[in-house]
Amino acid sequence: MFFAFDGLDGAGKSSLCEQVFKTLKEYNFPVSKHSIGNLGYCDDEFNKLKAGTMHCSSEIRELLYYFEIMLYCNKNIADFKAQKNNHMILDRYLLSYFSYGPLNGIPLSRIQNLLADLPWPDLYFFVDIEPETALNRIKAYREFDTAEIGYKNHENNVEYNEINFLAHQKKVRELFWERINQISSNRKVYVLDGRLPLAKLHEKCLRWSSFFVTLTRKSFDIIMPAFFFQMVSYIHLM
Numbered sequence: 694m695f696f697a698f699d700g701l702d703g704a705g706k707s708s709l710c711e712q713v714f715k716t717l718k719e720y721n722f723p724v725s726k727h728s729i730g731n732l733g734y735c736d737d738e739f740n741k742l743k744a745g746t747m748h749c750s751s752e753i754r755e756l757l758y759y760f761e762i763m764l765y766c767n768k769n770i771a772d773f774k775a776q777k778n779n780h781m782i783l784d785r786y787l788l789s790y791f792s793y794g795p796l797n798g799i800p801l802s803r804i805q806n807l808l809a810d811l812p813w814p815d816l817y818f819f820v821d822i823e824p825e826t827a828l829n830r831i832k833a834y835r836e837f838d839t840a841e842i843g844y845k846n847h848e849n850n851v852e853y854n855e856i857n858f859l860a861h862q863k864k865v866r867e868l869f870w871e872r873i874n875q876i877s878s879n880r881k882v883y884v885l886d887g888r889l890p891l892a893k894l895h896e897k898c899l900r901w902s903s904f905f906v907t908l909t910r911k912s913f914d915i916i917m918p919a920f921f922f923q924m925v926s927y928i929h930l931m
Contacts, residue, residue: 714726722780729789758790
């Protein structure tokens with residue numbers, strides 16, 4: 694199965710990806726985990742941009758992410774589908790491009806054209822959280838980075854501060870929900886309530902990890918969704 698997790702920075706999606714990955718590995722399911730911006734195609738360029746040793750416009754920077762995901766999907770999705778027992782987890786996917794791209798200067802029509810042929814995940818989760826909560830989580834362990842106030846804002850010398858973080862992330866969240874509400878009926882997004890503490894989400898993941906002990910690879914695709922329905926106390930099915 695192909696899993697994707699999306700959400701605001703600080704929502705907890707990366708931690709959930711890691712926990713699900715570890716759980717599947719623990720029970721010997723063949724699984725791989727990848728993160729947008731670190732897929733092995735443009736890593737050096739992204740690192741240079743983050744370090745400030747390479748410069749480009751917000752549009753070019755954003756388009757690098759699109760180039761990366763298209764290369765990734767062309768190779769890895771095909772390989773994944775050829776190995777039917779394998780499982781793949783992706784930290785950020787299509788919804789992020791539709792939510793961050795327009796704010797960084799990429800027209801919606803261009804985003805739609807670039808992503809039109811990319812496959813939809815078997816299970817797509819959006820970890821929803823208020824920007825204020827995300828801000829408090831981030832402040833607890835690190836500084837903001839450029840993406841969290843927007844590359845276009847950074848280009849326009851917008852100051853790194855909490856007010857601008859919240860303003861940008863509120864717009865991102867609105868675009869996430871706008872896109873989710875436009876998704877056709879044959880595609881689903883499962884929305885997890887990110888207001889729950891990360892420790893509580895992890896606890897539920899671990900509690901249900903015992904569920905996998907009795908699974909076989911044949912039954913995995915049938916039973917796996919139930920794991921996620923038990924993973925949080927609130928899941929809204931779009």
